[in-house]
Amino acid sequence: MIYLTEHQVKQHLSQYGTIRHNVSRLIYSARQTAKQYNVKAIDIFFFMIENKKVNGIFLFEYGFNNRQGREVKNTFKNYYNN
Secondary structure (H helix, E strand, O other), X not given: OOOOOHHHHHHXXXXXXXXXXXXXXXXXXXXXXXXXXXXXXXXXXXXXXHOOOOOOOOOEEOOEEOHHHHHHHHHHHHHHHO
16 A cells, blocks of 8 residues: 555455445545644554554554654554544
8 A cells, every 4th residue: 555545545454354334434534643843644554553653753663663653653643533
């Protein structure tokens, strides 16, 4: 996946089974969080969905999310829920 579009997100999430989340809210949250932390939206999306590393932000320590990783996740959740 190169860009964060609704079609590509649906296609990616469908490999895990039934899509239970609002795809447009996922995209919006990833884009807003990426703007706030000055990174790519697709990196934020994969961090939230698959817990992958984000270039430019140190989010992991010993395989677990550090303080900044938890902050990014909370920011994403706030955008998703509001």
